[in-house]
Amino acid sequence: MTGTLYLIPNTLGATDAAPRALSHVLPEQVQDIASKLDYFVAENAKTARAFLKLVGIDHPLARPLQEIQIAELNVNTPAQALDALLAPLLAGRDAGLVSEAGVPAVADPGADLVRLAHQHGITVRPLVGPSSLLLAVMASGLNGQSFAFNGYLPTDAAQRAKRIGQLEARSRSEKQTQLLIETPYRNGAMLEALVANCQPGTLLCVATDLSLPSESVTTLSAAKWKARLAAGKGPDFHKKPTVFLFLAQ
Structure with a gap:
C-alpha cells in the first residue's frame, strides 16, 4: 500500500517563534499532520526546517528535527529525479510537500511531483493554508x-x-x-x-x-x-x- 502525499502550506513570511504563532494562518489539523511526518519534499530544506521548528512549538515533532528527512525539489531539479522523491511513498511512507511560501504546487515546482504521484496511484491530500x-x-x-x-x-x-x-x-x-x-x-x-x-x-x-x-x-x-x-x-x-x-x- 502506498503512502499519502500531503500538500502542506507554509506561511507567507517571517513568523515569531512563539506559542500559537502559526494559528492565524494554519489550522491545528494541518500543523498536527505536519508534526507526525518524517519525510518531506521541499523547495528549500533550510526553509522547511524553519517551518517545522515553528510547528514543533505547539505540536511536538514525531522525531527530532535533525532526524527528519528533507529532499529538495526546485527549478533546478531534473525531471528524472522525481521518481526517487516518490520512492518512499511507493514503499508505504507518508510524505509532506512544502513550498518556500504559501501553498505547494501553485506557482511552485511541486506541481510536477503531484502529477507524477497521481500517475503512480498515490493519494494526494491538499491541506488548507494561505495562498x-x-x-x-x-x-x-x-x-x-x-x-x-x-x-x-x-x-x-x-x-x-x-x-x-x-x-x-x-x-x-x-x-x-x-x-x-x-x-x-x-x-x-x-x-x-x-x-x-x-x-x-x-x-x-x-x-x-x-x-x-x-x-x-x-x-x-x-x-x-x-x-x-x-x-x-x-x-x-x-x-x-x-x-x-x-x-x-
Missing part, C-alpha cells in the same frame, strides 16, 4: 469570477511592454483579472511598467506582505497610480513579496 494569489484576488475588488495567473513577465523592457499590452487586451475582451508576480527587489520597476503601458482607466491592485502585520492592499486606476508615483507616494514594497493584479475597463 497569496487567492488572498490578493479576494482583497483587490477586481473580477473574482474569472482570473489568470501569468507568473513573471519578461525582464526586457520592450518585451515586457508588449506582454502587458497583450494581457490588458485579454483582460478587456474577457473581463478577466490578470495576476503577476515579480522578484521583490524589482517591484518598483514592475509597477512603473504597468502604469506606463496600461490604459489610464485600467484598475491596478498592488498587494504586499499578505497575511503579515505589514500587509498592504491598494487598488487604483493606472492614472491615479501614475499621479502617486509622480508625487513620490508609491507603495512601501521594496524587497517585499507582492502580487500585482489588473482589470481593464
